[in-house]
Amino acid sequence: MRRKALFTGCALVLAMGLTGCRTDMWVQQKVEAQGNSEFYALTDPVAAFNGKVYGDGSRPMPPNTIARGRLQDPNDPLLTGKDAQGNQIDYLPKPLKLTREFLARGEQQYNAFCSPCHGRAGDGKGMIALRGQWPRMPSSLISQRVQNMPLGYYFASGMNGFGIMYGYGTRMTPEDMWAVSAYIRVLQENARLSGLEMTDAPNTPIQQAQKP
Numbered sequence: 556m557r558r559k560a561l562f563t564g565c566a567l568v569l570a571m572g573l574t575g576c577r578t579d580m581w582v583q584q585k586v587e588a589q590g591n592s593e594f595y596a597l598t599d600p601v602a603a604f605n606g607k608v609y610g611d612g613s614r615p616m617p618p619n620t621i622a623r624g625r626l627q628d629p630n631d632p633l634l635t636g637k638d639a640q641g642n643q644i645d646y647l648p649k650p651l652k653l654t655r656e657f658l659a660r661g662e663q664q665y666n667a668f669c670s671p672c673h674g675r676a677g678d679g680k681g682m683i684a685l686r687g688q689w690p691r692m693p694s695s696l697i698s699q700r701v702q703n704m705p706l707g708y709y710f711a712s713g714m715n716g717f718g719i720m721y722g723y724g725t726r727m728t729p730e731d732m733w734a735v736s737a738y739i740r741v742l743q744e745n746a747r748l749s750g751l752e753m754t755d756a757p758n759t760p761i762q763q764a765q766k767p
């Protein structure tokens with residue numbers, strides 16, 4: 556039995572060696588990302604129209620290209636969470652509207668992205684928080700201190716990260732982060748109504764700073 560297994564093993568390894576490890580695909584001609592290309596040096600349509608020869612493997616953008624899709628004014632409060640004076644806003648930026656669907660989306664996104672650490676109730680006692688070794692505990696988002704913060708503070712912390720917390724801006728859309736921010740207000744209201752503890756986690760940065 557063992558000998559049979561050994562034989563099958565050897566045959567498998569041999570078969571992989573004979574068929575799999577060929578380098579043709581690796582050494583074949585191809586365009587490397589960011590590399591040069593003789594082909595494009597000759598046929599480049601952009602080169603043809605402004606008299607330059609680029610020869611880049613990646614296509615340069617034709618002059619006066621206009622972005623489609625998500626590129627927006629980088630100072631738009633929707634993306635920064637701040638008003639023209641640079642203060643964090645405490646309302647939903649245009650064109651967002653507070654609707655039942657919007658809050659439901661916020662709940663769904665919060666539960667997926669934030670609750671593992673901050674807890675479903677926002678008290679900072681998510682499963683990761685309870686089981687992990689943390690240099691600092693995830694903040695309670697229902698603490699009185701965090702409740703006093705404007706909506707734009709939740710948005711910015713979520714998008715860019717906060718202290719040791721990683722930012723979620725690469726994984727969530729700004730619209731969804733606003734929905735999450737609005738939902739954090741729901742959690743705070745829930746905490747008030749159900750009499751949850753509203754103290755900071757024992758070692759949030761603010762409390763650390765206040766230590767003598």
Ligand code: HEC
Pocket residue numbers: 665668669670671672673683691692693694695701708709712713717718719720721723735759760
């Ligand atoms: C992997 C765990 C983890 C996840 C997931 C996480 N956070 Fe955090 N968050 C933390 C920790 C830890 C801190 C405290 C960081 C520090 O003190 O350095 C924090 C702090 C914050 C703060 C600052 C609160 C204060 O103390 O002033 C906000 C707001 C916040 N998180 C929002 C969010 C939002 C919104 C999401 C989901 C998009 C999220 N967090 C997901 C771990 C997490």
